[in-house]
Amino acid sequence: MRPCLTPDLRAKLRESAERTARSGEPDHEALTDFRKSGLPATAVPAGYGGAGGDGREINRVVEELATVNPSVAIIAFQHFAVSSRIAEWGTEQQKSDLLPLLADGTYLAASAWSETGAGAAKQNLSSTGTRRADGGWELNGAKSFTTGVSIADLYLVLVQTGRPDEGARRTYGAAGQTFFLVTADTSGVVPDLSLDLAGMRGSATGFVSMERCVVPDGNRLGPEGRAPEIIAGVRTSGATLGAVAVGAAQAAFDLAVDHAERRGLTERPTVRHRLVDLATRLESARAIVERAGARVSADPGTTTLHSKLYASTAAEEICLGVARMLGSAGYVTSSRLNLLLADARAVALMGPTNDLARELVALTWQS
Structure with missing residues (x-):
């Protein structure tokens, strides 16, 4: 069934936009309504409980949300982007474990790529992922301008796991970078909503830090050290x-x-x-x-x-x-x-x- 923005949800989100503009804080009640609306399923394949929407459908839903509440629209966009990346690059275990939760709104997803000093192209990351003796990973570092901080249940985190390729500096991301799926309740994950933005004030955009955050290798999304390939695929999706x-x-x-x-x-x-x-x-x-x-x-x-x-x-x-x-x-x-x-x-x-x-x-x- 095609997800749609109902008149009731439209009215609630518009009222929420005015409240969050004054407070600068996310509206948890409005986000709960969004979770229950069926819209989170937009980008999840039908086989995993989703609507199977493509880039055109994602853009349609995001535009409709943005007409009443741009902050919720950007939260939704990030949720759809992570859902799509899991559908495209995830293992069968990751898909079966996460996609149904993303589709029914139990999980909201966010991207944690940016960080201070990394540059717009994300080529100078200081956050790291270090392989442990047991095969898992220890993640350390801090991410900035992350949309959905404190409200997201799942972060798609970009870290440096290997040596960057100095000869490939004109891309988005760099060799030796890897993506990990990290749930918000993982030990060592700390959200920080101290940013006070002029716009998108209800988007919960802030910082998220990882200190000795240990995750299994099964949380790695895609091949080790090849994050730029996944990043490039984001654009070709059309969203x-x-x-x-x-x-x-x-x-x-x-x-x-x-x-x-x-x-x-x-x-x-x-x-x-x-x-x-x-x-x-x-x-x-x-x-x-x-x-x-x-x-x-x-x-x-x-x-x-x-x-x-x-x-x-x-x-x-x-x-x-x-x-x-x-x-x-x-x-x-x-x-x-x-x-x-x-x-x-x-x-x-x-x-x-x-x-x-x-x-x-x-x-x-x-x-």
Whole structure:
């Protein structure tokens, strides 16, 4: 059955967005509703209790969530991304143990890749994984800007397990890096929500540290030392953060239309034309996100990068255009538009950041 955002959940998540914008903390009640909604099953294969959604379906669900609550949308995006990576790279044991829990919302998943000093391309990791005599691993280090800290039940953690390849420095990730699946209740895992972000304030984005965190080799996802191959597969799936940006832009555009109609401004051709220009920009962003999800281009990975670049840039510009239309009505702290603008700006900073995405696209011309 195709997961959908019900009117009741839509209303609850919109109210949650306003609360978390003030508090800067995740809304556990709203996240419980999300867990029970059936939406967490979107990216899990049908054979494991999921909906079997592809990149296009993931983007659709993420966009719908982002129109009412971008913070929950980014949590969902990360959950879908980890679910997809387990479905693609996991062992049969990992799939049977984890995917049903991810599908029914018992587990929410998060990615823990970034860390201070690693760079946008994640090539200078200081977090490590050391093989133990019993065949397991000891993980040590700290991860930053991890979405879902304290609310995730499962982290996909990127660490250095071998020597980096100095000759391959123009990729996302580096040789000698390995992914591990680490549950939040594992000894040595410590969440830290001390970050106070301007946007995505309900996304529980913060730090997570690992101190003498011991996991069995069965928690390793994919081949040892070959994490960049898994990272590259994320892009070719067609799932894109551009969907979050499109959802935020749609919400901002809806505010503009409502403002114009309530004040009778749609009688003016200049106002109507400004709305049409905004709508055209929005539809262009949505179109490239849909193209990425459909994976119809010769190079779907590059299309996914383009979709994130264009949609995030367009979303910020659409929000600014709406702000000009609203005038003083949008220049108060209680205006939802200000929250959407901050959320749209945040998408450009999420991995791969827009600057890194530009570099990755440029590399395709040089190969």
